[in-house]
Amino acid sequence: MSVGFEDPGDAASAVLSAVIARVAALADRLGVPDAEVFDIAGLSVASGVTEPVVKALLTGRPAGEPDVQARFLQRLDLLRRTRLKTNGRRYTQQEIADGAGMSRQQAGALINGDRRPTMEHCDAIQRFFRVHAGFLTAEDPEALAGALQRTEQELLQKLAEREASAALDDPLERLLQDHGVRQIAWRAAQLPTDQHRDKVAEWLDMLLESVKRPES
Numbered sequence: 001m002s003v004g005f006e007d008p009g010d011a012a013s014a015v016l017s018a019v020i021a022r023v024a025a026l027a028d029r030l031g032v033p034d035a036e037v038f039d040i041a042g043l044s045v046a047s048g049v050t051e052p053v054v055k056a057l058l059t060g061r062p063a064g065e066p067d068v069q070a071r072f073l074q075r076l077d078l079l080r081r082t083r084l085k086t087n088g089r090r091y092t093q094q095e096i097a098d099g100a101g102m103s104r105q106q107a108g109a110l111i112n113g114d115r116r117p118t119m120e121h122c123d124a125i126q127r128f129f130r131v132h133a134g135f136l137t138a139e140d141p142e143a144l145a146g147a148l149q150r151t152e153q154e155l156l157q158k159l160a161e162r163e164a165s166a167a168l169d170d171p172l173e174r175l176l177q178d179h180g181v182r183q184i185a186w187r188a189a190q191l192p193t194d195q196h197r198d199k200v201a202e203w204l205d206m207l208l209e210s211v212k213r214p215e216s
Contacts, residue, residue, distance in 0.1 A: 012141040016057060019148045030162070037151055045082050047147035048075035048131075049140045057144050063139055072117050075136050076097040076110070076125065083129045100124035 005203055020038075027037045038058055044051045056063040080090050090152060092101075095106035108114035110125075117125075120137045129135075138146065 012139055012145065016141045016145040016148070017060070019145045019152060020058065023148050023152050026152065026159065030155060030158055032155070032158075037155070043144060043147050046149055046150070047140075047143040048078055048135050048138075049144050050078075051138050052106060054139070054144060063140060067140065069113065069138075072110075072114050072122070072136050079125075079129045079131065079135075083131070096125070096128060099128035113148065114133070187196075 008117070022154070023037055025036065026032075027034060040051050040054050040058075043049070044053050047054070051058070053063040065071075074179075081095075084090060093107045093111060094104050096111070099102045100121075101105065104119075106115070110117055111120060117136070119137075123133070126133060126135050134146070135143070
């Protein structure tokens with residue numbers, strides 16, 4: 001690595017480590033088993049990264065990064081094995097060619113590794129299989145981080161739903177949620193005198209007392 005420049009691989013690994021830590025913390029908070037959020041097979045399908053490499057990256061171990069051509073072939077093979085037609089069969093070369101807007105000869109050459117893919121080829125195939133941009137090209141740590149970020153969003157949604165449900169069961173939380181502490185404070189700050197603000201504080205004390213949580 002040149003002095004003064006960051007290795008992109010190091011940056012991707014740092015992002016992955018941070019995402020793993022956040023997902024683990026959210027899973028622990030929600031009581032979701034690690035085996036569920038760090039499911040090796042599921043993450044492999046979601047990211048395109050092979051299962052052994054997923055396992056290595058999750059434990060912080062380095063994993064050999066394939067070159068662009070090998071990565072494309074490995075992930076295209078995974079797509080063909082895991083994104084099947086409604087009848088459970090694989091898409092044929094002709095179907096991939098038609099869906100991606102290329103000739104059968106082009107599709108066959110790409111699938112067999114006889115032709116290096118362009119970004120246009122990758123984009124067309126990704127659209128056909130309905131996977132996110134970069135599925136066929138992102139480096140392994142970046143691809144795995146992306147899959148885990150989607151898991152993180154799902155966990156955050158579950159956390160928000162749980163907290164909203166808890167607020168509905170608690171009069172005090174419901175009061176604060178409905179009116180907004182910041183909004184009350186902002187409105188009180190607009191009052192002209194301390195006497196007026198004291199009246200607001202007195203009213204809030206009375207209101208909070210009326211909905212005080214029962215003693216545990």
